[in-house]
Amino acid sequence: MTNLRTLQFANLDEAVQEVRALHHNGYTSCGEWSLGQICRHLTLVQTPSVDGYPAWMSLFAFMRPAMRRWLLPKLRRPDSPRGIRTASIFVPPDQVDDQEEVEAFARCVDRFHAHHGEYAPHPAFGRMSRAEIEEIHTLHAAHHLRFLRHNES
Structure with missing residues (x-):
């Protein structure tokens, strides 16, 4: 198993x-995706916070309280779980x-910050404050970017 970087972003x-x-x-x-693929994935996952998620992603909304208790603490750890499959659209x-x-990722972040009003309910965690949804996306970025190492100069 490859040692991954420990990343945390504010x-x-x-x-x-x-x-x-x-x-x-x-x-x-050190993983399966390139920098470009990671950035595309982050953009694909982050954009629906502003635009809304597909309706089918709310089918399991009744599980959101359990997901907040079970999955959210795991995502907040520097060694967040690997291998969680994502929906094909992402x-x-x-x-x-x-x-x-x-x-494109930088523009997506700018758009996220420029958004006024509520963000769409997260498929796993439901309605979240601006700070909470940014935390989720920030943790998600750190999770994926830890698989990339800077080249030595």
Whole structure:
């Protein structure tokens, strides 16, 4: 099992700084996805917070209290669980351009911050405050970006 980086970001802006640094300095992947694929995935997952999630993602809304108690504490740990399958709509394609996806993720973060009003209920955790939903997306970014190591200069 590969040793992954321990990453924690205070906010999504720090995650954007990290993806830009990885792109600028080069990176080595210790996982299955490239920087571009991770950025596309983060964008795909984050965008519905503003635009709304597909209706089918609310079918298990009755499980949200249990998910908050069981899964949320695990996601807050630096060694958050690996291998949790994601919905196919959030899986990035095999071939993406790192530069384009880094900038798309940065624009997505800007759009997230510019949003006024409530965010869409999270499929697993339900309605959350602005700070809570940013925390979820920040934890998610750290979870995936820990699989990328900066290249040595």
